[in-house]
Amino acid sequence: MGKVTQQHSLDRRDAVARLLQDRGDLLVVTGLGSPSYDAMAAGDHDNNYYLWAAMGSAAMIGLGLARARPDRSVLVITGDGELMMGVGGLATITVAQPANLTIAVLDNGLFGETGLQQSHAGHGVEISRIAESMGFAWTGIVRTREDIDDLRGRLDDRDGPRLATIKIKGGNPPRVLPPRDGVYIKNRFRSALGFNPI
Amino acid sequence: MSSGEDTATKDWQEQILPTLKGFDIRHVVYVPDAGHSAAIHAAEQDKDIISLPLTSEEEGIGYLAGAWLGGERGALLLQSSGVGNCINTLALNACAKFPLLMLVTMRGDWAEFNAWQNPMGQATERALEMMGVRTWRADREDDVIPLLHGAATMAFNGDAACALILGQRLIGEKKWVK
Numbered sequence: 001m002g003k004v005t006q007q008h009s010l011d012r013r014d015a016v017a018r019l020l021q022d023r024g025d026l027l028v029v030t031g032l033g034s035p036s037y038d039a040m041a042a043g044d045h046d047n048n049y050y051l052w053a054a055m056g057s058a059a060m061i062g063l064g065l066a067r068a069r070p071d072r073s074v075l076v077i078t079g080d081g082e083l084m085m086g087v088g089g090l091a092t093i094t095v096a097q098p099a100n101l102t103i104a105v106l107d108n109g110l111f112g113e114t115g116l117q118q119s120h121a122g123h124g125v126e127i128s129r130i131a132e133s134m135g136f137a138w139t140g141i142v143r144t145r146e147d148i149d150d151l152r153g154r155l156d157d158r159d160g161p162r163l164a165t166i167k168i169k170g171g172n173p174p175r176v177l178p179p180r181d182g183v184y185i186k187n188r189f190r191s192a193l194g195f196n197p198i
Numbered sequence: 199m200s201s202g203e204d205t206a207t208k209d210w211q212e213q214i215l216p217t218l219k220g221f222d223i224r225h226v227v228y229v230p231d232a233g234h235s236a237a238i239h240a241a242e243q244d245k246d247i248i249s250l251p252l253t254s255e256e257e258g259i260g261y262l263a264g265a266w267l268g269g270e271r272g273a274l275l276l277q278s279s280g281v282g283n284c285i286n287t288l289a290l291n292a293c294a295k296f297p298l299l300m301l302v303t304m305r306g307d308w309a310e311f312n313a314w315q316n317p318m319g320q321a322t323e324r325a326l327e328m329m330g331v332r333t334w335r336a337d338r339e340d341d342v343i344p345l346l347h348g349a350a351t352m353a354f355n356g357d358a359a360c361a362l363i364l365g366q367r368l369i370g371e372k373k374w375v376k
Contacts, residue, residue, distance in 0.1 A: 029264070049267055054290040057260030064264025064272075067225070067248055086260075088253030096250055182294030183357075186267065195269045198357055 008167035010143065012106055015166050016077060017042040018148045019104060026155060027065060031058035031078025033113040034172060035106055039077055041176040046192035050178040050185055056086030059103055063093050066101040069193070073100050073156050080107040080121035080165070087130065090163070094135040099158040103131075104142075104151065107165040112172055121165070131163035138162040210342040210368070211236035214301070215244065217343055218273050221350045223299075224248060225265050225272030227258040233303035233369035234275045255280035256287040263296045271354060273299045278306065278322040278363075279315065288329040291359040299353040300331070300361040301346070308366040319366075326361050337365035 016038035020028070028048045030036040035058075036050040049065075051058055062076035083105050093101065109122025121127060128139040142148055142164050151164050179185055187197050214237040218226065226241040226249045228234060241249040252258050258274035265272050276284075281302060291298050305312075306319020323333050332352065334345045346362050353360040 051290075053293060054260060054287045057256070057263075057287055057290065060257045060260030061264035061267070064225070064261035064266075065268045066264070068265040068268025068270040086257065089257050089260075091253050092250065092257055092261075182290075186294045186296065189267050190269065193267075193269060198355060 008108065008143070008169050010145070010148075010166060010168045012038050012108070012168040013041050013173055014145075015106070015142075015148055015168055018145060019075075019077070019152055019166075021152065023047075024156075025072055027069065027072050027074045029058055029062045029065065029074070029076045030178075031055075031076070031082035033079060033082070035077045035079050035082070036178050037173075037176045038106070040178040041173075044178065046188055048178070049189045052180055052182065055082055056089070058082055059086060059093065060089045062101055062103065063089070063096055063098055066098040067096060070098075070100055074098070074102070075155055076101070076103045078103070078105060079112065080105055080109065080127060081111045081119045083127055084120050084125070087127075090131050090134050090136070093161050097137070097161065099137075099160050101160050102151075102155050102162040102164070105163065105165045106168050108168045108170045110170050112170075116170060116172075126165065128163055128165045136161050136163050140164040142166040207236045208339060208368075210339050212240075213343050214346065215240040215247070217346050218350070219244075219246070221271065221354060223271045223273050223350075225250070225262065225270060226275065227252055227261050227272060228275035229255050229258075229277065229280050231275070231277040231303045232372070233277075233364055234301065237275060237301075255283045259284055259287045259290060259298065262298060263290055263294070266296050271297070273301060273350075275301045276303075278302055278304045278319045281322045281325055282318045285325060285329055288331060288359065292330040295357040296359075297353045297357050298331070298359040299350050300326075300359070301364065302326075302361055303364045303369055304366040306366070309371045310366065311372060323363060329359075331359040331361050333361045333363050335363040335365060337367055339368060342368065
């Protein structure tokens, strides 16, 4: 599969801020690297769970959360490289059929944290088509701000699982670092849902 | 029949799910192994349990972390070979102190016919310990449920990663040639 010319126009910070606009009770899990910085830049929130490691796990954390809290909408925001490391998890999500889970894959076709090497998506692998073939209830490709608004409008629906690839420009905006204390982030998130530390 | 071979479901295997339920475990996620088949079957039949097969074992670590974020407990059932798939993901438990209860059925440590199971099987306990997972090993049937009780107690009361190692001799010798 050859190199795919990148013609994506969306800015990642703008895209994530727009997706999280008026977020209400939304629960958010972010994959390590830039997606965590993007969500932080859009505004730190007690209902955000930021990952700093465990590459490939963001979608599965979203799945576990979605099944434990079927009353809440769950959004996973992650990168195309992070998603592909756990791509088998898309099949597991299909088996589970969480109606309240949406996965937003920020797709610039690059491994952004490690020097902007071309990723599998950059070589032409379309992650939304993988999810579609595995049996996701809804999949889409987001290329414009209007598409983001459409995706945001679906987050509270209960007909998932959904997955969208959001085609963003390459390049790394300045890092906006979320807290790195994993215990703090975990306990803050659980506390916002009414759960006490042990 | 070879020494130690017994394909009938053993008493301890029947007691796994009730013991887990005694700890308010609601999620049972697994990559199948013959030694777990009774617990998996019971979990799938139980309307109070959400059970789910995984394509690879590390998915369960993320899944159970997510369930815990949402206030619910679970357990991961896997074979020793699958421990190798979990290693990097266990950083999540080390750094964020998510409770994790793993039940690991062993290959490659007693009467193993397929030597290709030996490298991972013989590294399983040390690999878990290197990543901060506490392990307890059951080789006698009478030890299984008490050790499971202990591991679950320490996982959920200590926000700790705990693994019960179920020795191959407990499960019986796999019959390769009929």
